[in-house]
């Protein structure tokens with residue numbers, strides 16, 4: 256893919272204006288007039304609606320097709336997604352699919368290898384990749400998606416500027432709507448979204464893949480509706496969750512579950528627990544191998560042998576647990592007669608025992624990985 260350096264003056268002017276109005280004008284307005292309930296409500300509602308339309312709608316629903324949604328919800332995401340001023344759904348998705356496909360290479364539109372600033376916002380103002388819509392053919396026949404793309408400025412101005420201004424006018428506070436509900440809100444949603452491409456490819460933990468740049472960063476997750484668990488997301492992009500643990504802050508996954516509960520979403524895709532655990536073990540192993548790389552040959556050989564023995568053992572235990580769970584599921588499905596209840600019970604017990612064995616070994620494995628990282632980080 257060819258790329259040419261050009262300054263995108265339209266984006267420069269837009270970022271500059273919204274940032275100055277939001278970061279300078281907003282506080283001056285608050286100092287002079289104070290904040291009204293309408294200002295706060297408009298900021299929060301548009302931040303949540305536009306942010307969620309990007310994370311749940313543009314990203315998880317359309318770019319990765321991680322679930323199916325009712326047309327009413329799709330329209331909501333197109334409307335408020337336009338109000339986020341992050342381009343049309345088709346353009347956003349095309350670039351995002353290339354980001355996943357070519358991550359960390361020149362064909363990645365926001366390639367972190369070109370620097371933190373470039374991945375954050377530089378790619379939007381200094382360089383314009385030719386956008387090839389061949390990778391979004393599955394989406395472009397939808398008439399609302401098509402309309403949002405063809406008339407994007409109209410959609411964005413109506414949803415992101417005119418509607419908040421109209422509400423401001425009706426409540427007698429257009430200046431507050433303009434500075435807080437529009438400028439400050441756009442700046443916050445822009446900068447937090449951009450941090451996924453910069454911070455989450457630079458700082459944090461490569462929990463599921465040591466070979467590429469995406470990382471999990473819980474602070475970014477806090478301000479991006481859960482998108483900060485980026486190592487998991489790149490490793491399992493079709494999973495509707497980004498924060499895979501139940502306690503991970505991921506309002507987007509909770510919103511998708513809620514949509515499914517009320518009948519507006521279906522076919523929620525998720526990677527199996529075993530695939531996820533297996534990816535984490537491989538990443539742990541690779542992180543230890545990497546820290547051993549700089550050690551003298553003799554130390555390396557001993558430590559590597561120790562590592563591989565433990566890795567093979569825990570991998571076997573995970574595999575055994577998976578087999579036992581499958582066996583139990585197969586027996587349960589057969590609709591057994593009462594006389595076979597004992598067989599079913601035994602299979603259930605074996606699956607439980609295999610799980611416990613794996614979890615015990617994983618505790619030791621986690622200690623071992625931590626010790627190795629600590630030990631070799633301080634070797635001369």
Ligand SMILES: [Zn+2]
Nearest residue numbers: 451452469485
């Ligand atoms: Zn990424």
Ligand SMILES: [Zn+2]
Nearest residue numbers: 351355488492
């Ligand atoms: Zn993605």
